[in-house]
Amino acid sequence: MIYLDYNATTPILPEVVDAMVPFLREHFGNPSSAHALGRVARDAMERARGQVAALLRCDPDEVVFTSGGTESNNLAIRGVTEALPDRRQVVTSVMEHPAVVAPCSWLERHGWRVTRAGVDEDGRVRAQSVASSIGPDTALVTIMHSNNETGVLQPIAEIAAAARAAGAIVHTDAAQSVGKIPVHVRELGIHLLSLVGHKLYAPKGVGALYVRRGTPLLPFALGGGHERGLRPGTENVASIVGLGVACERARLDLDVESERVRGLRDLLWERLKGQIPGLAMNGHRVERLPNTLSVRFPDVSGIALLAATPSLAASTGSACHGGEAPQVIVAMGVPPRDALGTVRLTLGRGSTEEQVRRAAEVLSEAWRAVSRGRPMPDGVGGLEAGEPL
Numbered sequence: 001m002i003y004l005d006y007n008a009t010t011p012i013l014p015e016v017v018d019a020m021v022p023f024l025r026e027h028f029g030n031p032s033s034a035h036a037l038g039r040v041a042r043d044a045m046e047r048a049r050g051q052v053a054a055l056l057r058c059d060p061d062e063v064v065f066t067s068g069g070t071e072s073n074n075l076a077i078r079g080v081t082e083a084l085p086d087r088r089q090v091v092t093s094v095m096e097h098p099a100v101v102a103p104c105s106w107l108e109r110h111g112w113r114v115t116r117a118g119v120d121e122d123g124r125v126r127a128q129s130v131a132s133s134i135g136p137d138t139a140l141v142t143i144m145h146s147n148n149e150t151g152v153l154q155p156i157a158e159i160a161a162a163a164r165a166a167g168a169i170v171h172t173d174a175a176q177s178v179g180k181i182p183v184h185v186r187e188l189g190i191h192l193l194s195l196v197g198h199k200l201y202a203p204k205g206v207g208a209l210y211v212r213r214g215t216p217l218l219p220f221a222l223g224g225g226h227e228r229g230l231r232p233g234t235e236n237v238a239s240i241v242g243l244g245v246a247c248e249r250a251r252l253d254l255d256v257e258s259e260r261v262r263g264l265r266d267l268l269w270e271r272l273k274g275q276i277p278g279l280a281m282n283g284h285r286v287e288r289l290p291n292t293l294s295v296r297f298p299d300v301s302g303i304a305l306l307a308a309t310p311s312l313a314a315s316t317g318s319a320c321h322g323g324e325a326p327q328v329i330v331a332m333g334v335p336p337r338d339a340l341g342t343v344r345l346t347l348g349r350g351s352t353e354e355q356v357r358r359a360a361e362v363l364s365e366a367w368r369a370v371s372r373g374r375p376m377p378d379g380v381g382g383l384e385a386g387e388p389l
């Protein structure tokens, strides 16, 4: 199996597992306990907080541990809007993850005005158009740092400057960026940032929200005073320890690893392009994550193509359920029928040149068979020519 789905999730690094195991076995204390076992857990959690903060270049007390991206986004969006009830508008974009879309829709149902900025043909929101939507009534601007489908990077620093000028709070969902490229919160000028453990070689079910000191924010889950009163509940110590180690590893070799992966990603594109006439790339060619290649195969659906390549783990895009065209690609002006040919190929630490060459061969072979309606050599049926996508 060639794994090309690192934007969906990553394996856990062995050193992350090693760091976690003692906290699943002997160091089982509750970090809120005053005794020695509690202290061991608490100290480990605080070390992890420092490791996350070092990656983001913020202070440790600005890091709130959560159960992952969905919770971080909900805490940011619901927490700010509850803290600023005198303002009634949220500005977001049309390409957000459901973990931002859903809380924004919830706010809309509860009387908030939600403005959704469109994207251009490169998959970028235009900072100027976001800025023109922000006014004295804007409580929050929430726009993702990079898109999970296309990898396209968004002009967050420019957007943040416009939002701050209007006194609005700025959140960015950086689930896909943190660990892949440098993400430094002070340079971005934002107030809140979501990051996700399982996208950066830590376990699933753990993440963090960066909360700039002084940001108006209320907890949406109610309970004890954990995490500075923002996220009640006994902390997931082992996973938090794992998140810390994963962040440290990312900080130490981010530059080298991102360049290595970028080279492999570009090789994959060259190999595919050389064999598939009419293959198109989705999104901005430069302003995108180094590991992400979103392509449109002509005359086939991405679903049929991936069904014909069982030795490959890749994605047609999380928005592409039930045969519908991926919305993010359609929002870029791609006709829905063409957008259906989209396949997202995402690389990571385990990717090798040999895998990339093999993946390009397998995909090209499958594309030829599926687009001509021929049966695949391994017995997996191709589509009939002319079959609706």
Ligand SMILES: Cc1ncc(COP(=O)(O)O)c(C=O)c1O
Binding pocket: 007, 008, 067, 068, 069, 070, 071, 097, 099, 144, 147, 148, 173, 175, 176, 196, 197, 205, 207
């Ligand atoms: C951009 C983005 N935001 C949020 C999430 C949700 O993260 P989690 O699975 O930790 O809830 C994901 C994960 O797919 C994502 O890609």
